[in-house]
Amino acid sequence: MSTGAYEEEKGTDEPDCATIDHGLGRLQFQVFYDFTEQTLVVKIFKAVSLPAKDFSGTSDPFVKIMLLPDKKRKLETKVKRKKLNPIWNEMFLFEKFPYNKLQERVLHLQILDYDRFSRNDPIGEVNLPLAELDLTNPTTYWKNLVPCKGSKQSSGELLLSLCYAPTAGRITIVVLKCRDLKAMDLTGKSDPYVKIWLMYKGRRIEKKKTRIKHRDLNPIFNESFIFNITVDKLMDTTFYVTVMDKDRLSRNETIGGVILGPKSGPKEEKHWSDMLAKPRVPVAEWHHLKEIPSP
The missing domain is CATH 2.60.40.150 (C2 domain)
Structure with missing residues (x-):
């Protein structure tokens, strides 16, 4: 579930340039595990330099959050109208989720351009195996968006x-x-x-x-x-x-x-x-x- 807006932690605004820059923009988010509540906490801060998907030269982006391979349960941020550098500041909880089960999941964050009249247009995504992350402390990440898997390779x-x-x-x-x-x-x-x-x-x-x-x-x-x-x-x-x-x-x-x-x-x-x-x-x-x- 989403718990709404919150204050972004300071001192973590450093880009992560480890992945190839596909020109799709970057996403800033935070992940940690609350052992007391058995809850995975995902905070979506913002995105920068998203490509324009609309004729107006902007996009209407939102973030879809899943723990793959489960595709049935998905959480979504609010849609930010006409923004290429959207700020969400939203928090999402995967409650009553045993820590050992998280080691088998992949955090999937996909940014899409909302379209009221047709199918939402994928912008890019981030996939992080949770087994590779230190979930014991809140850690903020900057990740380059990569082309969405399963979407047809576009020539532009x-x-x-x-x-x-x-x-x-x-x-x-x-x-x-x-x-x-x-x-x-x-x-x-x-x-x-x-x-x-x-x-x-x-x-x-x-x-x-x-x-x-x-x-x-x-x-x-x-x-x-x-x-x-x-x-x-x-x-x-x-x-x-x-x-x-x-x-x-x-x-x-x-x-x-x-x-x-x-x-x-x-x-x-x-x-x-x-x-x-x-x-x-x-x-x-x-x-x-x-x-x-x-x-």
């Missing part, structure tokens, strides 16, 4: 803005930024850039690309590209937008891509339709990167 997302000017006969594509890109290098990072191919009736017409952002899984580009397309050619026009990882020693690798046009996927078609429905107005949309064929 790309934020694009489309704007069509019918009179001038041009489409402006603004490559705004990416988030949670898949790490392609041994360092756990990537050197991303975005390549755009304008296709007409299946033929490559024009290619443009952004600058390279070195060692960045959440790059900000803010680069604008103009393509001349008359109204009569719109139905046969398609854009292949690909996020690439620059490699100095070998061939550049594809992280993922998006196909935009009147005959693409449901979300991509909607973005295209919204652009046409609002002439001269930039329309921005996040797109999940997928495997797409070469243009």
Whole structure:
């Protein structure tokens, strides 16, 4: 059960950098065992540098707490709206839990982004075998979040803005930024850039690309590209937008891509339709990167 808010202990605000930084943020928490009450106490302090999961550029994070392998009993913090550095200050109790049984359990702390209209989106997690911890004294930990097990490996997302000017006969594509890109290098990072191919009736017409952002899984580009397309050619026009990882020693690798046009996927078609429905107005949309064929 949760016992609500409490005062955070001082002098323990030191990051733990022992684990690989996946760019998912870090979580601060405390764990100890009350032998008198046979109760495991878990205190959730805060998280820092969480990735943005919402279109607003923020997240609505909360923490789910379990003692694996038991998945039936789960405790949760409150949801912190529009926060990338949330502070919870909440305490949770696993009561009447024999100490010898704890040695077989793994403390599972998972941060999720709350979504009122669809499934909550996992941000990252921490797993600590309790047998490896000193539970006799309250100890505060900083742990890097790692990708959630069981969730599909994501290549990341790309934020694009489309704007069509019918009179001038041009489409402006603004490559705004990416988030949670898949790490392609041994360092756990990537050197991303975005390549755009304008296709007409299946033929490559024009290619443009952004600058390279070195060692960045959440790059900000803010680069604008103009393509001349008359109204009569719109139905046969398609854009292949690909996020690439620059490699100095070998061939550049594809992280993922998006196909935009009147005959693409449901979300991509909607973005295209919204652009046409609002002439001269930039329309921005996040797109999940997928495997797409070469243009």
